[in-house]
Amino acid sequence: MQPELLVAGLGIVALVTYAVLGGADFGGGIWDLFATGPRRDAQRDAIAHAMGPVWEANHVWLIFVIVIIFSAFPAAYAALSIALFVPFHLVLLGIILRGAAFVFRAYSPQSARGAGSGPAGRRWGAVFGTASVITPVLLGMCLGAVSSGGIRVDEGGVSFAGGVPAWLEPLSLFMGALALSLCAYLAAVFLANETDGDLREDFRTRALLAGTAVVALSAILLPLVRRDAPHLWTGLTAGAATPILVPGVIAALLSGWWLRQRRYRLARASAVVQIACLLAGWALAQSPYIIYPGLTLEQAAAPRSTLLFILWTTPAGMALLIPSLWYLFRVFKGEHLALTESARD
Amino acid sequence: MDVLTAARLQMEVSLGFHMFFAALGIGMPLLMLIAEWRWLRTGREHYRDLAKTWGKATALTFAVGAVSGTALAFELGLLWPSFMALAGGVIGPAFALEGYAFFIEAIFLGLYLYGWDRLSPRAHWWTGVPVAVSGMMSGVLVLAANAWMQAPGGFELAADGTLAGSDPLAPFRSPAWLHMALHSTLSCYIATGFAVAGVYAAGMLRGRRNAYHRAALGIALAVGGVTAVLQPLSGDWSAREVAKYQPAKLAAAEAHFETSSHVPLMIGGIPDEDGNVRFALHIPNALSIMVGRSPETVITGLNDFPRDERPPVAITHIAFQIMVAAGFAMIFVALWFGWARWRRRPEDRVLLAMVLAASPLGFIALQAGWIVSEVGRQPWVIYGIMRTSDGVTPQAGVPATLFGFTVLYLFLGVALVALLRGLTHYSGPTATEEDAHAA
Numbered sequence: 001m002q003p004e005l006l007v008a009g010l011g012i013v014a015l016v017t018y019a020v021l022g023g024a025d026f027g028g029g030i031w032d033l034f035a036t037g038p039r040r041d042a043q044r045d046a047i048a049h050a051m052g053p054v055w056e057a058n059h060v061w062l063i064f065v066i067v068i069i070f071s072a073f074p075a076a077y078a079a080l081s082i083a084l085f086v087p088f089h090l091v092l093l094g095i096i097l098r099g100a101a102f103v104f105r106a107y108s109p110q111s112a113r114g115a116g117s118g119p120a121g122r123r124w125g126a127v128f129g130t131a132s133v134i135t136p137v138l139l140g141m142c143l144g145a146v147s148s149g150g151i152r153v154d155e156g157g158v159s160f161a162g163g164v165p166a167w168l169e170p171l172s173l174f175m176g177a178l179a180l181s182l183c184a185y186l187a188a189v190f191l192a193n194e195t196d197g198d199l200r201e202d203f204r205t206r207a208l209l210a211g212t213a214v215v216a217l218s219a220i221l222l223p224l225v226r227r228d229a230p231h232l233w234t235g236l237t238a239g240a241a242t243p244i245l246v247p248g249v250i251a252a253l254l255s256g257w258w259l260r261q262r263r264y265r266l267a268r269a270s271a272v273v274q275i276a277c278l279l280a281g282w283a284l285a286q287s288p289y290i291i292y293p294g295l296t297l298e299q300a301a302a303p304r305s306t307l308l309f310i311l312w313t314t315p316a317g318m319a320l321l322i323p324s325l326w327y328l329f330r331v332f333k334g335e336h337l338a339l340t341e342s343a344r345d
Numbered sequence: 346m347d348v349l350t351a352a353r354l355q356m357e358v359s360l361g362f363h364m365f366f367a368a369l370g371i372g373m374p375l376l377m378l379i380a381e382w383r384w385l386r387t388g389r390e391h392y393r394d395l396a397k398t399w400g401k402a403t404a405l406t407f408a409v410g411a412v413s414g415t416a417l418a419f420e421l422g423l424l425w426p427s428f429m430a431l432a433g434g435v436i437g438p439a440f441a442l443e444g445y446a447f448f449i450e451a452i453f454l455g456l457y458l459y460g461w462d463r464l465s466p467r468a469h470w471w472t473g474v475p476v477a478v479s480g481m482m483s484g485v486l487v488l489a490a491n492a493w494m495q496a497p498g499g500f501e502l503a504a505d506g507t508l509a510g511s512d513p514l515a516p517f518r519s520p521a522w523l524h525m526a527l528h529s530t531l532s533c534y535i536a537t538g539f540a541v542a543g544v545y546a547a548g549m550l551r552g553r554r555n556a557y558h559r560a561a562l563g564i565a566l567a568v569g570g571v572t573a574v575l576q577p578l579s580g581d582w583s584a585r586e587v588a589k590y591q592p593a594k595l596a597a598a599e600a601h602f603e604t605s606s607h608v609p610l611m612i613g614g615i616p617d618e619d620g621n622v623r624f625a626l627h628i629p630n631a632l633s634i635m636v637g638r639s640p641e642t643v644i645t646g647l648n649d650f651p652r653d654e655r656p657p658v659a660i661t662h663i664a665f666q667i668m669v670a671a672g673f674a675m676i677f678v679a680l681w682f683g684w685a686r687w688r689r690r691p692e693d694r695v696l697l698a699m700v701l702a703a704s705p706l707g708f709i710a711l712q713a714g715w716i717v718s719e720v721g722r723q724p725w726v727i728y729g730i731m732r733t734s735d736g737v738t739p740q741a742g743v744p745a746t747l748f749g750f751t752v753l754y755l756f757l758g759v760a761l762v763a764l765l766r767g768l769t770h771y772s773g774p775t776a777t778e779e780d781a782h783a784a
């Protein structure tokens with residue numbers, strides 16, 4: 001197999017991990033912003049406790065994605081940076097404000113009782129929540145732009161096919177909305193796993209809401225893909241992606257059903273499978289292009305030696321990372337009761 | 346403002362901002378480990394309180410360091426797409442390895458911060474070790490990327506100027522890497538040590554002379570002071586290496602125009618671009634001796650380079666002077682403090698005022714040193730290979746993003762300082778007994 005395909009595969013694994021872990025973090029912020037009802041503060045505390053120790057590690061996956069793109073596919077990185085100059089800057093604004101606001105709130109004065117209880121804490125909380133909503137939308141829009149065929153890469157440089165920036169086309173906008181609702185869904189399912197009692201019911205309701213939005217948006221997106229991105233449509237329905245997408249759709253439906261049945265662990269597991277299949281299917285439908293239609297993986301690839309270096313160092317790096325991550329999650333995500341207990345005191 | 350200027354400024358603002366947090370991210374974990382280790386050894390509570398406070402400060406600065414670092418990873422492409430199209434494949438390995446170091450750092454920082462009640466004291470201390478080590482390694486690894494830009498090698502270009510092949514270890518084989526990594530790592534400990542010391546010196550000047558403050562001052566200045574004393578040795582090594590592979594930079598840093606032997610060392614002075622230097626003090630032969638260990642050493646001057654291959658002389662020279670002056674000032678304060686502790690004298694107000702005055706010097710020297718390295722590399726982004734003006738983005742919107750990022754970073758910087766001040770405010774109550782004892 002060509003090394004660029006293997007590296008691209010690695011990139012997808014990193015992207016899926018980011019979508020699941022980072023996505024749930026964004027979702028946490030979304031539910032923080034929309035915390036309502038009598039248990040509003042308890043909801044916020046539960047979110048802060050679930051995210052506190054892990055959010056930083058979760059976001060390093062994005063860095064891996066970026067580093068893989070720029071070291072293995074530098075030409076694509078350059079083209080994307082030019083075409084998506086505006087949304088990438090906005091994403092950065094979102095990421096910076098979100099991360100900073102999250103810790104600033106945690107360390108604000110008068111927050112000893114719980115996250116964001118003082119006025120300064122509340123203001124940072126609002127920044128955190130708002131940035132958590134905007135950033136995944138923008139990331140989804142960027143993903144849409146990459147596969148819509150709206151970015152043109154040729155001798156003359158980088159431009160937009162229709163005159164309209166590709167990330168503002170309907171397909172991209174709906175991809176943004178889908179990303180948002182997926183994050184909200186994931187987070188609510190994860191949080192339902194990590195809480196109990198009424199609080200758990202709160203998050204279950206939220207998950208069902210977000211799940212409905214995911215289904216509705218998918219129903220709109222399908223004909224849109226067919227109309228605006230026929231190459232992607234063919235790839236999804238007739239190409240190598242189909243055998244992956246079908247289990248993805250099944251997992252999505254199962255996840256919702258299990259959530260209704262209050263089988264939280266199963267709902268969580270199938271939600272993860274759903275995200276993984278969706279993204280992997282999208283990647284397969286898109287390949288061999290990294291930016292359709294101007295740039296294939298092969299054209300964008302760095303010299304072979306660099307690709308091999310990335311491949312060879314991955315097992316060594318993972319040998320360090322996986323036990324460390326396992327330890328982190330074991331200490332803090334061991335059983336949900338410990339978390340809710342410490343959330344109370 | 347043209348796009349190139351705006352892009353340079355945005356890079357400088359973003360890197361300069363990131364460097365504050367990177368330096369703290371390298372230095373703070375060491376301080377916190379020393380404090381916690383003292384707690385484990387002596388059982389005295391104020392050491393644990395210190396470790397906790399410093400851990401919280403690390404959490405705050407780490408988060409801002411992480412998001413500003415993420416921004417940098419994007420900005421390399423957003424501002425310099427043609428540079429990244431060529432260099433991405435070569436310097437990528439440095440960033441890929443750095444990624445693992447960050448990851449380890451982020452994981453263990455989570456364990457350290459939230460693990461106080463969940464881990465045994467010993468296990469807890471050990472979760473801090475990977476934080477300190479991988480923080481340092483992040484810096485060392487990412488510097489390979491910068492070192493390669495200073496002294497590039499290990500790659501081939503195709504006829505059309507694209508990258509045809511490269512040695513994946515090219516960044517690590519750059520002759521600039523080792524001395525830069527050493528010098529820059531030391532600078533992070535110096536900057537952190539002196540900045541932290543200043544906070545506690547200020548507290549003591551306001552009358553909080555308790556064990557907590559003395560311990561904090563001692564640890565911070567031990568770290569900052571020892572590294573400050575070593576820094577001129579490492580700086581001398583850097584200067585001699587720079588003389589080999591980037592003579593124009595050294596010449597600009599020293600405002601040296603005519604190639605010759607017996608070159609004096611210039612202290613201070615304001616050079617212009619034509620070779621006139623005003624207000625400088627000359628030490629005969631000193632530069633030749635420093636670079637080649639003999640007054641006969643010939644040092645290339647700027648006049649040997651065509652005008653369009655010279656870095657801006659005034660900025661480079663002045664920044665260099667600031668770095669060196671700040672370095673020696675800190676050594677002076679560190680030695681004075683060491684002497685006072687050695688004679689077991691309580692710190693008097695003059696000494697504390699000196700420590701307070703010296704507290705920003707580490708960061709000033711660090712930023713100035715980076716100006717020397719980066720501005721002194723101009724007009725090249727990859728020395729001798731690609732000009733900065735050829736690397737910049739065709740997007741016209743850079744002045745706007747420059748404005749936006751500057752405002753954002755200023756705002757975050759102010760908010761962070763306010764929060765950090767809050768952290769030091771509630772410190773020290775457990776040391777009251779010691780107060781009574783000392784009084």
Ligand code: HDD
Nearest residue numbers: 525529532535577580581583584669672710711714715718
């Ligand atoms: C606390 C900070 C600090 C202090 C006290 C010093 N430096 Fe420095 N210097 C840096 C912080 C720094 C830096 C910011 O970390 C740089 C930028 C790039 C690098 O590798 O280190 C640097 C770069 C740098 C360079 C350019 C290296 C290159 O571009 O490859 C030279 C020649 C020196 N330094 C020399 C010195 C000397 C002779 C010092 C004597 C006291 C000194 N520095 C003190």
Ligand code: HEM
Nearest residue numbers: 353356357360361364487488490491715719720725726733
């Ligand atoms: C791995 C580390 C680094 C990389 C890859 C890097 C990369 C770059 C790039 C691509 C540019 C733009 C091109 C140019 O103007 O030459 C630049 C410029 C600059 N960087 Fe760095 N840099 C690094 C570290 C730093 C640090 C830590 C600082 C400061 C604290 C810094 C300060 C600057 C400045 C001041 C400029 C503008 C120079 C000018 O245009 O005159 N750099 N750097």
Ligand code: HEM
Nearest residue numbers: 366367370406407410411414415417418447480483484487
């Ligand atoms: C262009 C150059 C650079 C890029 C693209 C970059 C990128 C990054 C990224 C993505 C992170 C976040 C990692 C996380 O989430 O944990 C980070 C953090 C960090 N960077 Fe940089 N970096 C650059 C320059 C530097 C330099 C020159 C140094 C040190 C000499 C440095 C030292 C660190 C450290 C120690 C951290 C850990 C976070 C912290 O403690 O605040 N970086 N950097």
